[in-house]
Amino acid sequence: MKTAIRNFIAILVFSGALVCITYGLAREQFLEIALLYFVAFGALALIYKSNVSIKWAIALACAIRLAMVWAVPNLSDDIYRFLWDGLLVIGGENPYVHTPEYYMSLTNVPAFVKQDLFTLLNSPNYFTVYPPLSQFVYTTGAYVSGGNIMAFGIVIKSILVIFDIGNIFLLRALLLRFKVNSRNLLLYALNPLVILEISANAHFESIMVFYLLASLWFLFHNKVKISGLMMGLSVAAKLLPLIFIPAILFRIEKNKIIPYLSMVILVQVFLWMPFLSPTLFYNIGSSIGLYFHTFEFNASIYHMVNWLAAFCIGHPPHALVATMLAIATLLSILLLAFLGRKLKLETVLAISASVYFLLSTTVHPWYLVLPLALGTLANLRFTLVWTLVAVLSYSAYNGLPYQENHQLVALEYLVVVLFLYLDYKKMVVKINK
Secondary structure, three states, rough: OHHHHHHHHHHHHHHHHHHHHHHOOOOOOOOHHHHHHHHHHHHHHHHHHHOOOOOHHHHHHHHHHHHHHOOOOOOOOOHHHHHHHHHHHHHEEEEEEEOOHHHHHOOOOOOOHHHHHHHHOOOOOOOOOOOHHHHHHHHHHHHOHHHHHHHHHHHHHHHHHHHHHHHHHHHHHHHHHHOOOHHHHHHHOOOOHHHHHHOOOOOHHHHHHHHHHHHHHHHHOOOHHHHHHHHHHHHHHHOHHHHHHHHOOOOOOOHHHHHHHHHHHHHHHHHHHOOOOOOOOHHHHHHHHHHOOOHHHHHHHHHHHHHHHHHOOOOOOOHHHHHHHHHHHHEEEEEEEHHHHHHHHHHHHHHHHHHHHOOOOOHHHHHHHHHHHHHHHOOOHHHHHHHHHHHHHHHHOOOOOOOOOOOHHHHHHHHHHHHHHHHHHHHHHHHHH
């Protein structure tokens, strides 16, 4: 009886903390968000160690996700750009051709362009960078909702929750296949970051991760063409899974490389074709360039190198450092793909994603859904810990103007690197056995 009561209290505290963050707080209330977030993680630890069955934990994970669908996103305003892009497509426009500012500068503003929506956009002077599969989802949401912001959020988040529930079941199947502790599933299914960033704040990592996990599932069942198809869809949701292709190519038979790549490419051609224009790749490239050279948020090595450069030469060479780290990222991923063949594929992919973010200029908390999912399969702990301490990055919104708290960001990465080192030692021991 005492155990049942303790489990019930842990579940109640877990759910209550997340509901309070989602429905009761604004992004600027950092201290309250961080406190409740850490409480939710503490409750997760108790649930993980308890005798709560995996089936009941999955039921809780589904229920809490559905409870988040009705909330207005409070930790991110990206959803407004999603709706903007969807309305453009419905209006017969190509979202990759013009910036939002262009439409507002026209003498006769198109009927589908909403002034109130424009004022909510966080980057109105940038071209959209969201790949075509995401655009199709935006368009579906905009059509079903009739352009109403609240209804659009509910439709979009419902779709994302369906995919994320699919992630839970895919992870469960893969954990069983890899013979990893099945309770590791709870570390994703009940992870506060995953629930808040996908179900409450409508980030599309759930779709990307779903197709990536499906790709791995078919790959491990030797269905290479279907695996390539799933990988293509993952890339069409977010471009990041492209970094995993070299590692996968080193693992499949030589005569299956071309069929695999062909499927990935065919999916891209099919989904990008409706959006082809003379300026498509230039516009996307310019926005991606801004991401690497202009945006800075929750970076680790990037900030450290700039600090050292400023100490030595008097000023931080931001653009040069960003370029050098982008090159280092590419080389590191290729080296991991080649030299990591003694490791399991899921481990190489988890480390590759983590290296990418450790060398990035911008690491929003929702980006960590990807390394967490892969780290869960690889039985790594540093990816889980990263999702715990990532909430410290929200300290940037604690006042106006927004400004990062570099001390808290440094603390975040000190903890991450410590657990990364512990995971590394564990991997070395396994390799040497």
